[in-house]
Amino acid sequence: MLKSIALPVALLGVFATANADEGQWQPYQLAQLSSELKRIGITIPAEKLADLSKHPMSAIVSLGGCSASFVSGDGLVVTNHHCAYGAIQRNSTPDKNYIVNGFLAKTRDAELPGGPNTLVYVTEKVENVTDRVLKGLSPTMSGRERNEEVQNRIKVLTAECETDKAYRCSVPSFHRGLEYYRIRQLMIRDVRLVYAPADMIGNFGGDVDNFEWPRQTGDYSFLRAYVGKDGRPADPSPDNVPYKSKDFLVLSAEGLKNGDPILLAGYPGRTSRYKLPSEIRFARDANFPVRVAEMQADLAVIAAATKGNAAHDVRYASVVKGINNVLKKTQGLLDGFARKDIAAIKDVQDAEFRAWFSKPGNQKDVSPTLLADLDAAIAADMALSEQEFALSVAANSDLLKTARTVYRLALEAPKPDAKRETGYQERDLSFIKARLTRLEQSYVGSVDEARFGAGLQRYQKLAAKMHPQGLDALLPAPDAIGALYKQSELGETAKRLAWIGKDAAAFAKSDDAFIKLAVKLHDVTMALENRRKEIDGNLERIIPQYMSAVIAWKKSQGKPVYADANSTLRVTFGTVAPYSPRDGVVKGPFTTVEGIVEKHTAADPFNAPKPLLDAVKEKRFGVFKDPVLNTVPVNFLSSADTTGGNSGSAVMNKRGELVGLNFDSTYESVTKDWYFDSDITRAIHVDIRYMLWVMKEVDHADNLLKEMTIKYPRK
Known part of the structure; x- marks a missing residue:
């Protein structure tokens, strides 16, 4: 152990x-x-x-x-x-x-x-691999370069662990990039x-x-x-x-x-106990309210589109249950923020730490501009997350998600497996097939069409700053999407699965309306992804430095702390x-x-x-x-x-x-x-x-x- x-x-x-x-x-x-x-x-x-x-x-x-x-x-x-x-x-x-x-x-x-999505994972081994992930990273790397290098190292660690295909391995970070553990799990399928x-x-x-x-x-x-x-x-x-x-x-x-x-x-799953006051205010005042409104609107569309049809109602039962659960939790967070000013509580803690940090001798092995750099990186993270949310509203269609997935898979396939983007390696193919197959039980064309059209209308009403650059001109008009569904075969399971393994040239020649839309949207979505890598890389460089200062602050208290x-x-x-x-x-x-x-x-x-x-x-x-x-x-x-x-x-x-x-x-x-x-x-x-x-x-x-x-x- x-x-x-x-x-x-x-x-x-x-x-x-x-x-x-x-x-x-x-x-x-x-x-x-x-x-x-x-x-x-x-x-x-x-x-x-x-x-x-x-x-x-x-x-x-x-x-x-x-x-x-x-x-x-x-x-x-x-x-x-x-x-x-x-x-x-x-x-x-x-x-x-x-x-x-x-x-x-x-x-x-x-x-x-x-079904293919129902799996049991038995954790058998956990080991600290922080040095192998972080040691020797150049401080002059851009955020994106650092992020990609870290991901490449994680892929190597994962591949070493998965030589026996009975196992699924992962290398999650703890404390937002301070530590990494490799976890090996027996995957029963x-x-x-x-x-x-x-x-x-x-x-x-x-x-x-x-x-x-x-x-x-x-x-x-x-x-x-x-x-x-x-x-x-x-x-x-x-x-x-x-x-x-x-x-x-x-x-x-x-x-x-x-x-x-x-x-x-x-x-x-995920907690956010260690967010800064600015991140809490962003969630409370901007991010959560629009997400609640989006989920409420999507549920209303599904309800209207499935009303009176028992078969459609069964197909979307699991989807609706999942959205409802997230909705009530998110609304509960907003209500909780209203009852207790958590941001103000964090303000006090923030001030105490910064006062300690400003004293001589408390800034060892960290950048003198650490706190300013941290604030700037978090501000960039929040701005990008608004645009990522807007894209999710505009692309609220299972057929479009399918087309984007199989097209990205075609673009990654020619690369050596270790160089492919995480989520599109050989180890991920069975999960992609499972997701595409699962639509047999949770997709109806008329319901998906209603959700996509309504999502496009809601996207148009979002603040202009939330719209990713170049996206608006590529999206279909809400009242024109009916033609897309008539000109696509992705609603059929066999036709969906047939796209797995095809090369990029086949996508470029395709007349399938959703395949064509996915190809058209790719450059815009890649621009967002590359911005995400840059921001995440910067956060992962700054936060571990910040952590070393916080550890020194708390060391004298002798209190164990969890991630x-x-x-x-x-x-x-x-x-x-x-x-x-x-x-x-x-x-x-x-x-x-x-x-x-x-x-x-x-x-x-x-x-x-x-x-x-x-x-x-x-x-x-x-x-x-x-x-x-x-x-x-x-x-x-x-x-x-x-x-x-x-x-x-x-x-x-x-x-x-x-x-x-x-x-x-x-x-x-x-x-x-x-x-x-x-x-x-x-x-x-x-x-x-x-x-x-x-x-x-x-x-x-x-x-x-x-x-x-x-x-x-x-x-």
């Missing part, structure tokens, strides 16, 4: 300490937090938690956007219902609507293909849908209750990982066998009570805890099945299934009844530090047994991505007792209950 190293302090912002429950910790850091883990009552040795080859970390996996964990030795994986939503939707039709009715495979043969409750359970409350508390949502589902008969990852095949997971979590039906400690492990979330394996800890969102209001940490009965209206999204309602009314609670609540708990709150990507994360008790699944946060907590307020920040989890109770009393998933190892309370 990794040796303990000095913990860097991330970019200016909330300098996290190990008190309270803030911190998304890399596993190797946990050994340094041993006393804090013991203080809250965790009995697993911190050194064991830091070892990816030992229980329980060896059971934690990624789904490439969500988190999950093995719960049997036969590759059975538990995660959130919304994390398996793509697989559920992929297998649904108006006649066999597994979204509405749920799905349960009683035998292995009945398990359904998750035959993943099947095993069980998902009906939407009336898995999505009870729908978007109305999203990010709200109290919640009564059974946000869970099961997948299974399959491999070839030799035990190695293989393409989907009926000859494949269940993956023999090296480890799996024991489920505990003993439950938790208020104040109990919990561990949470998963793959949090912003970046989709890598992290562990957080906390306690089951209530909170007070406003004066005179205290919200308890548990909800119960009686709350489902109270909310039930017999209409979506509060339409609970009759077997569940009957079981509650008849008090068929069995061993899943909480002795304090005297009923079955549904969801519970903890003070754990989570964000997007933590969906499906294992919530474990002090012994490392599975007691819950993370799936959401309270609305008041949404700003934790930028600022962690321990008084009101709460994560929302499915109580494993509710999941097991539904499986037994409602869906009769006896085969899965027998397969898992479940620890029941003592009588």
Whole structure:
């Protein structure tokens, strides 16, 4: 395992300490937090938690956007219902609507293909490769030159790691370019849908209750990982066998009570804890408002275009769910910024650091113009991001995205693989094919046409400074795009896939309207990409210098500090805890099945299934009844530090047994991505007792209950 190293302090912002429950910790850091883990009552040795080859970390996996964990030795994986939503939707039709009715495979043969986008990643090795990425970089390089050199080194490191094609490797940066770690993951690509409750359970409350508390949502589902008969990852095949997971979590039906400690492990997506005050004000005043308006408008177009057509509605169900989730979170951030002036809090921290930095002896090994250079680079970053957003509005079409992807692939293909742009190398072909194939289940020509036309109209209304140079003259008029769809064959899967492997000359000769548009737009989009490389390269040069100064400032405090979330394996800890969102209001940490009965209206999204309602009314609670609540708990709150990507994360008790699944946060907590307020920040989890109770009393998933190892309370 990794040796303990000095913990860097991330970019200016909330300098996290190990008190309270803030911190998304890399596993190797946990050994340094041993006393804090013991203080809250965790009995697993911190050194064991830091070892990816030992229980329980060896059971934690990624789904490439969500988190999950093995719960049997036969590759059975538990995660959130919304994390398996793509697989559920992929297998649904108006006649066999597994979204509405749920799905349960009683035998292995009945398990359904998750599709090419459903993957399981098992992290096996993490190593610090900072020197190999950064050592010897010339200070005279332009930003773009530096960025490209760093990316070339990362490609070499990745290629070395992927000589065995069973593995997928990555080299993400931590603290915005201060450190780099190479991560090797076994990538299992035959993943099947095993069980998902009906939407009336898995999505009870729908978007109305999203990010709200109290919640009564059974946000869970099961997948299974399959491999070839030799035990190695293989393409989907009926000859494949269940993956023999090296480890799996024991489920505990003993439950938790208020104040109990919990561990949470998963793959949090992105946080922005260390943004400067200017970046917060840009998000609050400019970036987030236009993004909220854009998502609201796009959803309205989809709703109008799919209205009255059940097949179209099913096809866009996953798209709509994803947009709605991001929308509510972004709006929650805006509301949170309105409640608490986080920028002002950061102003105080910024002033304290700059006062320290200005004193003699505190500017070792950094440029004397460091702070001015940092401010200028961030200003350039914000300006470019506005134009990148505008391009996304103007190009809101799945067919145009497809055409741009396959054309770029054709331009990159003649280069040596190591020199191709990241995302277009040989290792990326299977992912590109999967995305293009996935459109079979999530594309309708008339809906895409409506979204594209409306997007072009919204683009025209954006401020002129947001329009990328040269783009306006190349875009079709909104009322003329119907002809593009009539003159394109990219709506057909076979025709889309046929463009993979064609050379640039074939694109230049094509009469396909979207191919022609992609070729026409390429130079403008490349100009934006090259500006992005220049800005990112400058930031990556400046911020590590800045970091060395911040580290010196904090060194005397002896406080361990974590990096912003970046989709890598992290562990957080906390306690089951209530909170007070406003004066005179205290919200308890548990909800119960009686709350489902109270909310039930017999209409979506509060339409609970009759077997569940009957079981509650008849008090068929069995061993899943909480002795304090005297009923079955549904969801519970903890003070754990989570964000997007933590969906499906294992919530474990002090012994490392599975007691819950993370799936959401309270609305008041949404700003934790930028600022962690321990008084009101709460994560929302499915109580494993509710999941097991539904499986037994409602869906009769006896085969899965027998397969898992479940620890029941003592009588």
